[in-house]
Amino acid sequence: MGLFVHEDAHYDPDVRQVGFNRYKQLLSLHASSWIKLNLLTVAGALPLAAGIGYAILSSSILVLIPLSILGGMIWGPFLAGLYDGILRGLRDAPESWWAAWRKSWRQNGRESLLPGAVLGLLVGMYAFMAALFWWSPAPQTPGTIALYLFSGALFLLLNTLCWPQLVLFRQTALNRMRNIILFTAKYFWRMAGVTLLQLVYILIYVLLAPWALLLVPFLGLWYITFLSQLLIYEQMNEELGIEEKFRASHAESLANSKTFS
Numbered sequence: 646m647g648l649f650v651h652e653d654a655h656y657d658p659d660v661r662q663v664g665f666n667r668y669k670q671l672l673s674l675h676a677s678s679w680i681k682l683n684l685l686t687v688a689g690a691l692p693l694a695a696g697i698g699y700a701i702l703s704s705s706i707l708v709l710i711p712l713s714i715l716g717g718m719i720w721g722p723f724l725a726g727l728y729d730g731i732l733r734g735l736r737d738a739p740e741s742w743w744a745a746w747r748k749s750w751r752q753n754g755r756e757s758l759l760p761g762a763v764l765g766l767l768v769g770m771y772a773f774m775a776a777l778f779w780w781s782p783a784p785q786t787p788g789t790i791a792l793y794l795f796s797g798a799l800f801l802l803l804n805t806l807c808w809p810q811l812v813l814f815r816q817t818a819l820n821r822m823r824n825i826i827l828f829t830a831k832y833f834w835r836m837a838g839v840t841l842l843q844l845v846y847i848l849i850y851v852l853l854a855p856w857a858l859l860l861v862p863f864l865g866l867w868y869i870t871f872l873s874q875l876l877i878y879e880q881m882n883e884e885l886g887i888e889e890k891f892r893a894s895h896a897e898s899l900a901n902s903k904t905f906s
Contacts, residue, residue, distance in 0.1 A: 661737065668875060675734040678742035682730045683867035685746070689723025690866075692716045697769045701776045709769050717765015721757035722750055724764070724866075729753065729812040731871050735878045736888050753812050760811060767800055775851075794844065801847075802829065802840045805873055813887060824885070832880050839873050 662670045693716025700709035729749040730742055738745070774793065778785050806825045810816065829836050846869045850857045882888055 679867040686723045686727040713765045713769030714762045717761040721761020722754040725753040725757040728808045
């Protein structure tokens with residue numbers, strides 16, 4: 646990783662780093678695996694994209710709603726697999742990306758259908774509203790644009806904290822939402838920064854389309870997901886005890902395997 650940045654003389658790839666060195670370390674270890682996960686996730690999003698595109702071309706919100714929900718349900722397990730793979734890298738889990746992805750489908754596939762449906766519907770609605778803005782003969786007021794961007798930022802915030810909880814823990818939707826509210830209240834400015842970062846990332850793709858779409862297979866979903874989770878992982882681990890719970894679970898499984906051996 647010293648090609649574009651000055652290499653730290655004290656950098657040890659075998660020791661868990663902190664700060665920017667941790668960023669470099671994770672990319673060095675997992676970037677190739679996350680790109681593969683990204684390709685699978687993008688493939689899983691194609692039915693949703695096709696449905697939204699067809700609804701926009703037909704100018705029908707009645708077509709948009711069912712196709713967005715169905716496409717989101719298809720995409721949900723793929724997106725859960727991406728979050729699971731990235732979070733495994735952040736906590737230095739030893740599994741290979743392919744084994745972890747298949748395991749995520751078994752563990753999170755069914756539970757990710759409803760969040761995926763909601764996600765698909767919201768993505769479809771935002772895309773359809775953007776098309777309406779484009780078709781409108783009169784320019785949109787600054788207030789309308791600000792409200793659209795604010796609601797999109799709120800959606801991104803919820804998405805950023807919902808999917809990690811879905812793949813990490815078994816809990817009710819009410820408890821998941823409670824954690825989102827409490828975490829956002831405690832780390833408001835950090836979450837605001839992460840949300841703004843995601844919003845700018847999406848706007849770059851939208852404003853530079855179609856040329857920016859060439860980057861989707863290589864950067865697309867995985868990079869901004871990784872960067873967002875990296876920026877809040879230490880705080881999430883502190884509040885939710887992610888690594889402590891997984892160490893306890895691993896120790897328990899080892900004890901059980903010794904008991905039955």
